[in-house]
Amino acid sequence: MKKTVFFGALAVAGVAAGAVAAGTLDDVKARGKLNCGVSTGLVGFAAPDANGNWDGFDVGVCRAVAAAVLGDPTAVEFVPTTGKTRFTALASGEVDMLARNTTWTFSRDVDLKFEFVGINYYDGQGFMVPKSLGVTSAKDLDGATICIQTGTTTELNLADFFRANNMSYEPVPIETNAEGQQQYLAGACDAYTTDASGLAATRASFENPKDHIILPEIISKEPLGPLVRHGDQQWGDIVRWTLNALISAEELGITSANIDELAKGTQNPEINRILGTEGDLGAMFGLDKQWAYRAIKAGGNYGELFEKNIGENTPIGLARGLNAQWKDGGLVYSPPFR
Amino acid sequence: MTTLTDPPKESFRLGMLIYDSRYRSITIQVAALIAFLIGMGWIVSNTMNNLASLGKEIDFGFLKEPASYDINQRLIEYTSRDTHARAAFIGLLNTLLVAVLGCVLATIIGVFVGVLRLSKNWLVGRVMTVYVEALRNVPTLLWIVFLMAIITETLPAPRDFKSGEAEMLLGGTVAVTNRGTYIPEPVFSYSLGNIKLLEGFYNNSFRFEVSLDLIVILCVLIGGILISGLIKRRADRVQAATGDRPKTWHLRLAVVVLPTVFVLWLLGLFFVVPEIKGFNFRDGIHLRASFLALWLALSFYTAAFIAEIVRAGIMAISKGQSEAAAALGLRSGRIMSLVILPQALRVIIPPLISQYLNLTKNSSLAIAVGYMDITGTLGGITLNQTGRELECLLLLMLIYLTISLLISSVMNWYNERVKLTER
Ligand SMILES: N[C@@H](CCC(=O)N[C@@H](CS)C(=O)NCC(=O)O)C(=O)O
Numbered sequence: 207m208k209k210t211v212f213f214g215a216l217a218v219a220g221v222a223a224g225a226v227a228a229g230t231l232d233d234v235k236a237r238g239k240l241n242c243g244v245s246t247g248l249v250g251f252a253a254p255d256a257n258g259n260w261d262g263f264d265v266g267v268c269r270a271v272a273a274a275v276l277g278d279p280t281a282v283e284f285v286p287t288t289g290k291t292r293f294t295a296l297a298s299g300e301v302d303m304l305a306r307n308t309t310w311t312f313s314r315d316v317d318l319k320f321e322f323v324g325i326n327y328y329d330g331q332g333f334m335v336p337k338s339l340g341v342t343s344a345k346d347l348d349g350a351t352i353c354i355q356t357g358t359t360t361e362l363n364l365a366d367f368f369r370a371n372n373m374s375y376e377p378v379p380i381e382t383n384a385e386g387q388q389q390y391l392a393g394a395c396d397a398y399t400t401d402a403s404g405l406a407a408t409r410a411s412f413e414n415p416k417d418h419i420i421l422p423e424i425i426s427k428e429p430l431g432p433l434v435r436h437g438d439q440q441w442g443d444i445v446r447w448t449l450n451a452l453i454s455a456e457e458l459g460i461t462s463a464n465i466d467e468l469a470k471g472t473q474n475p476e477i478n479r480i481l482g483t484e485g486d487l488g489a490m491f492g493l494d495k496q497w498a499y500r501a502i503k504a505g506g507n508y509g510e511l512f513e514k515n516i517g518e519n520t521p522i523g524l525a526r527g528l529n530a531q532w533k534d535g536g537l538v539y540s541p542p543f544r
Numbered sequence: 545m546t547t548l549t550d551p552p553k554e555s556f557r558l559g560m561l562i563y564d565s566r567y568r569s570i571t572i573q574v575a576a577l578i579a580f581l582i583g584m585g586w587i588v589s590n591t592m593n594n595l596a597s598l599g600k601e602i603d604f605g606f607l608k609e610p611a612s613y614d615i616n617q618r619l620i621e622y623t624s625r626d627t628h629a630r631a632a633f634i635g636l637l638n639t640l641l642v643a644v645l646g647c648v649l650a651t652i653i654g655v656f657v658g659v660l661r662l663s664k665n666w667l668v669g670r671v672m673t674v675y676v677e678a679l680r681n682v683p684t685l686l687w688i689v690f691l692m693a694i695i696t697e698t699l700p701a702p703r704d705f706k707s708g709e710a711e712m713l714l715g716g717t718v719a720v721t722n723r724g725t726y727i728p729e730p731v732f733s734y735s736l737g738n739i740k741l742l743e744g745f746y747n748n749s750f751r752f753e754v755s756l757d758l759i760v761i762l763c764v765l766i767g768g769i770l771i772s773g774l775i776k777r778r779a780d781r782v783q784a785a786t787g788d789r790p791k792t793w794h795l796r797l798a799v800v801v802l803p804t805v806f807v808l809w810l811l812g813l814f815f816v817v818p819e820i821k822g823f824n825f826r827d828g829i830h831l832r833a834s835f836l837a838l839w840l841a842l843s844f845y846t847a848a849f850i851a852e853i854v855r856a857g858i859m860a861i862s863k864g865q866s867e868a869a870a871a872l873g874l875r876s877g878r879i880m881s882l883v884i885l886p887q888a889l890r891v892i893i894p895p896l897i898s899q900y901l902n903l904t905k906n907s908s909l910a911i912a913v914g915y916m917d918i919t920g921t922l923g924g925i926t927l928n929q930t931g932r933e934l935e936c937l938l939l940l941m942l943i944y945l946t947i948s949l950l951i952s953s954v955m956n957w958y959n960e961r962v963k964l965t966e967r
Contacts, residue, residue: 290928297598297931318931319599339703349822351723356914357928365614365624376723376824377614378834379914379925393701394722394833396823436599 230302230434230441231492234275239283242268243301246286246382250407250515250522251307260284264305266511267326267432270501271303271448274493279504288381290357293318296435303445305432307401309359319436323446326431326508328528328537330424331360332402334409337417339396344423348373353386353395355379360400363426383408397421401428403516403524410521443491451480451498453540455507457531462506469499479543487543498543508538595934604939606930607632608747613925615916617832620752628926629749635921636943642839642917643904643947649843650903651896654850661855672851679848684906687845692837692913696722705820717817719825724832726818726825732757733812757811764807768800775799834915838907846903850896857892858884889962897955901948908944918943 234240244252244264252262260268260282269279287295287306295301297319307329308314310322333352335341344367354361356379368375378395380386387408390398398405402424409415432449434442455461458477460468469481478484480502482495489495505511512529516522530536561571595601611631614624619637622630661672679687699722700710712719719726736756743751775796783789818828861884869879910917911924918940927936 290924293928293931294933313931347823349824349826351824356920356925361925362612362624362929365612368614369624375614377616378723379616379916379920381911381914389696392696392722393703394696 230438231275231444234302238276239281240268240272240276240303241283241285241301242271243285243287243292243295243304243306244268245306246288246384248307248383248404248407249411250520251403252284252305254284261515263327263511263515264307264432266505266515267305267449267452268303269504270452271445273500273504274448274451274497275444277500279500288357289355290381293320296320296433299435302441303432303434307404307430308433309401309428310431310433311359314433320433321436321442322431322433323442324431324449325429325537326449327403327429329401329403329428329430331363331399331426331428332405332424333397333399333421334390334405334418335397335421337419341397341421344421344425345371345373347375347397349375350396351376351378351394353378353380353389353398355383355386355400356381358400359426359428364399367425387411401430403430403522406524407516407522410523415521440491444493447491447543448498448501450540450543451501452508452511453531453538454480454543455498455502456509456538457533457540460502460507461510462503465499465503476543591934600931602935603932604935606926606932606935608749609930611926611929613929615921617835617916627747627749628922628930629746631926632918632922632939633750635916635918638915639904639907639910639917639919640947642835642842642907642910642915645839646842646846646903646907647900649839650846650850650899653843653847655854656851657847658851658854659858661851662858676848676851679845680852684841684845685909685912687841688837688909689912691841692833695724695833695837698722702820702824705825712818717815719818719820719828721825722833723824724830724834724836726828726830728815728817729827729829730813731816733814735811736760760811761804761807764803765800768803771799772796832915834910834913837913838910838915842903842906846899846906849899849902853892853895853899854888857888860891861887886962890959890964893955893959893962897952897959900951900955904947904951905944 242265244260244262247253248262250262252260252264254260265284268282268284272282273279285295285301287301287304292304292306292308293314296304305326307327308322309329310325314320315322333344333347335347341347347368352364352375354364354377361377361379364375364377378389380389383400383404386398386400389395391412398408400408402420405420409418409420412418432445434445454476455465458474458480460477460480465481468477469483471483472478475484479487480498482488482497482499486495488497506514509531512524512526513519516524518525526534526536528537530538532539561567592602607629608627610625611628612624613631615622615631615634617638618634619641620634622634657672657675660668661676663669663672699720702719702721702723704710705712705719705721710721717728738753738755740751740753745751775792779790779792816827818825818830820826865883865887866879869883870876874882907917908919908923911920914920922936922943923940927933930936
């Protein structure tokens with residue numbers, strides 16, 4: 207792990223300029239594979255299945271981009287990154303994009319020189335505790351030992367929350383979700399805190415999920431989204447509009463089931479523009495007409511990805527909530543395709 | 545005047561730089577040096593240019609900004625509002641703590657195992673051999689993680705103490721839990737207070753307090769030891785003059801112990817026993833699971849190497865030495881302490897220095913168990929939250945280099961003192 211950071215830093219120093227200056231799109235095309243940074247394993251968001259195939263909500267974004275750019279949703283090299291290694295991996299060019307429960311913040315955007323292309327999950331930080339502890343509110347956690355992933359926004363929010371409420375706590379720093387899970391289940395910490403979606407996903411993988419509750423307090427805003435390096439506008443646009451295509455597809459009723467039908471041409475010009483039967487949006491950033499068609503076809507639209515991976519009918523069981531389309535009272539909203 | 549004996553002056557030709565063996569080595573060295581400097585220059589300027597084009601010029605200003613994260617083990621006061629520099633300082637103290645305690649424990653175990661491995665008792669010798677081989681043939685990292693896993697998975701959680709499933713040890717004063725061990729803490733009822741140092745410097749990053757109680761106790765202790773030394777020298781003089789050595793050990797013990805105990809009593813020393821309150825034990829000293837795992841694993845591991853060094857040192861002293869000493873009528877304990885060990889030390893110390901350095905550097909494996917050493921704070925969270933990779937790693941390397949150089953210079957000074965003085 208440390209090696210990665212170190213070589214990463216050297217790489218940032220040594221090759222980054224080259225990596226930034228060259229077009230990422232050309233690199234990806236030449237390589238024939240998209241290098242996508244994901245988490246080390248968070249069921250529902252990004253985790254390898256029994257056959258070693260990566261699957262999940264964040265993985266869906268990677269596959270959509272690969273489908274748009276390379277025409278093949280499986281042409282992705284998934285690079286597992288921890289909260290700590292992810293930015294070095296992106297900055298050094300080890301990955302072309304990150305889709306890893308990463309919160310959009312000012313300093314990551316401006317100071318770390320990354321470009322968040324949008325938000326694929328509106329989240330907030332929560333706490334999980336064993337039911338047997340008898341705790342019902344985060345305000346009852348004074349003096350508790352809390353497992354916290356280092357290098358995350360959640361670690362900073364935790365410090366702020368306890369300070370603001372004049373409470374004390376004992377942080378147990380951990381590197382990965384798996385480690386946090388193990389420590390938490392062994393009782394080495396009383397509570398586990400991270401993004402509420404991450405908590406739900408973690409809890410779903412427990413043997414007895416019912417023995418654990420997620421406390422009602424949400425202590426922060428965690429807008430999670432894919433990001434790329436600063437400085438390659440074309441590549442940033444491609445990832446941004448791939449995500450927007452998935453979101454617009456849901457809004458416009460394009461699904462993986464009816465997409466082939468719709469791709470023959472419809473009465474709705476926006477659908478036609480997205481699917482490439484009208485105009486040539488793809489050419490504007492160096493792709494063909496069918497880029498969005500392939501991206502949507504890869505895993506379905508935003509809503510389908512949500513339902514399949516983390517929705518209410520999955521063990522993770524997340525409600526759409528803030529992540530419903532804007533028409534349905536949520537925050538998910540794509541700028542128009544024109 | 546000496547022109548007659550001088551060889552005829554040869555004129556210098558350029559080719560001689562390569563073909564003349566007098567100059568060749570110099571030429572090669574100069575060329576290598578130039579190549580090295582050019583290489584370094586290229587790396588540095590390349591780094592600078594690339595960082596500049598990324599808009600990430602080297603800048604240590606972030607060290608003065610609030611760190612915003614919490615650290616569990618802090619030997620001195622720290623809050624999330626303190627600076628990154630202070631977080632690094634806290635980490636440095638944690639590194640030094642585990643390094644110093646590790647070196648001490650490793651030396652004690654190592655000497656013990658090394659001497660016992662030479663034991664004539666077959667069983668004891670074998671057991672020590674197994675210890676040495678088992679420990680030094682498995683990577684340190686595994687030992688650290690293994691110990692941590694044992695602590696977290698097998699020991700009772702604090703809440704088990706509440707429900708009565710687990711009980712405190714040693715008359716209810718020590719609690720061994722899966723979050724660490726809680727031991728009683730010494731407190732003074734008439735404390736003299738603290739002296740505050742380095743306040744206001746670099747955004748208060750390096751402020752710390754020195755306990756006056758501790759200073760007083762140390763002064764009394766050192767005073768006692770000095771006086772005890774005087775008593776010993778007087779005894780030496782008496783022995784040299786009369787041949788009889790007066791019995792002084794009770795006097796020497798008394799001048800060290802009595803004043804110290806008296807001062808402790810004056811300061812009102814008492815112990816606060818850890819007590820379970822809410823989620824955790826409060827009061828007392830908390831030896832965290834991460835600290836224990838790291839400290840014990842590093843010590844046991846390094847002790848295996850030290851044992852071998854000690855054994856080699858003792859075996860390097862020729863048998864004739866101990867036979868001669870025995871012939872002079874010395875008892876075997878005295879042979880060890882007066883004849884063998886002083887000579888063995890000369891063999892032992894140089895490799896021992898390397899072991900101390902290894903232990904200190906290995907302490908950066910702390911990250912595997914979440915012990916907040918300097919690699920965990922400056923090289924971990926600070927690096928990550930600020931994105932200042934190069935600055936943090938440069939600082940980190942500089943700090944480890946400084947610690948290592950300090951350790952070697954102290955040990956070299958000691959080596960200088962015990963080494964054979966040629967007369
Ligand atoms: N959103 C926060 C936290 C992200 C985070 O680390 N989330 C955890 C839990 S939701 C995770 O993805 N862990 C997976 C892993 O360890 O690889 C951030 O961007 O700093």
